[in-house]
Amino acid sequence: MIAPVATASLGVDGGPIFQILAIENLGLSATALGIALGFGLVSLPVQIYASRIPIERARQNMQLFLVLAALQAWLLALLVGVGATGGFAAVALGVTVTAEISVSVLYATAWQPLLASGLDTRGRQRLNSTWSATARGVLAGALILFAAFDSGGRSLFLVAVGALAIATAVGLNSIDAPESAPAPKPAATTPATALAPATRVVLVVFAAINIGAVPLWLVYLNKVLWPTANLGAIAAVQTVASMVALFAWKPTDGDVTRRALVAAAVTVAAAASIVTLDGPVGSGVQRAVVVGATAIMAGGITTSRVAMLEATHRVITSANTVRAFTLLDVVASTSLQVGLLISGFLIAASETSGTSLTDPYRAFVLVSAAMTIPAILWFKRTSARSEPTPSSL
Secondary structure, X not given: OHHHHHHHHHOOOOOHHHHHHHHHOOOOOHHHHHHHHHHHHHHHHHHHHHHHOOHHHHHHHXXXXXXXXXXXXXXXXXXXXXXXXXXXXXXXHHHHHHHHHHHHHHHOOOHHHHHHHHOOXXXXXXXXXXXXXXXXXXXXXXXXXXXXOOHHHHHHHHHHHHHHHHHHHHHHHHOOOOOOOOOOOHHHHHHHHOOOHHHHHHHHHHHHHHHOOOOOHHHHHHHHHOOOOOHHHHHHHHHHHHHHHHHHOOOOOOOOHHHHHHHHHHHHHHHHHHHOOOOOOOOHHHHHHHHHHHHHHHHHHHHHHHHHHHHHHHXXXXXXXXXXXXXXXXXXXXXXXXXXXXXXXXXXXXXXXXXXXXXXXXXXXXXXXXXXXXXXXXXXXXXXXXXXXXXXO
């Protein structure tokens, strides 16, 4: 339950709590944020190497991730507490880079592989939806509290996040470490561990979903579209919308890619509604459009991710579970980082844009959302060809 709040506080994938403190407490620019959040790209070799970590180390990896998260949260608490500015405040950018690496190397090599080895398809979907929804609810409340605090309160908030992370790490001692699967015979090593075509295509799908998943949205609102917006409230809207989408997910043994397609189409429609607005917004109708589109995009992106995550579980083999999910995290996090990096520069360009239709940031979000649909259709065709025919059973 602490992981979503911790990652949001440390700026992983552009975490909303980190965006708020970076803008309001540390005075960091959109360009600096984009560069730092995209800097995780240099860790790709380490992330790829992490796919070799055996599953029996999953518990230790989770514990180490939580301990590191606590230390990073406490460092941010110090920066906020002393009112850091300038070069001292830029230390926070280093925190978010190392946090992104620890998620990819430690968390990603543990969580989904554990689910793949211990749960059936319906149990896995319930955990990936209901548990995640509850965690998002906690995060929504945390966002509202964080936005309402002054600098001292925000510093104490981050101290508490670190303490809870340590307590969770200690609590994991009661969980038995999973056993590794029997090693395949040498002759079968290559075909058993090679990624299937559908698995490779799903990497493309997650890249398409994540690269334009409204990166640095709070920064964009503050700098361009809605400077007077309550960032905590907008972040809470995003989080609650994701939570509702997760609670609405019904486990199924049927085709989940249809849900992903519908969600992607809805996301495109919401992105298109924002492109038509003149900024900065002032009327109540414009504000309602922004809030509504924010909620719809958050819910649509969440549904697409849950659906495609379940689709991934169905196309991987037990022999390459850790490898497949680690590479999936590498692609997902890398595409998010690319989106964050691009967005930092596009937001700066959008500040001088004359009309909404030529706003570089909103154009990027719309085009990226639209590209998700053909990517999902490609996966659907590829996975259908990979299914065994009755004659081959």
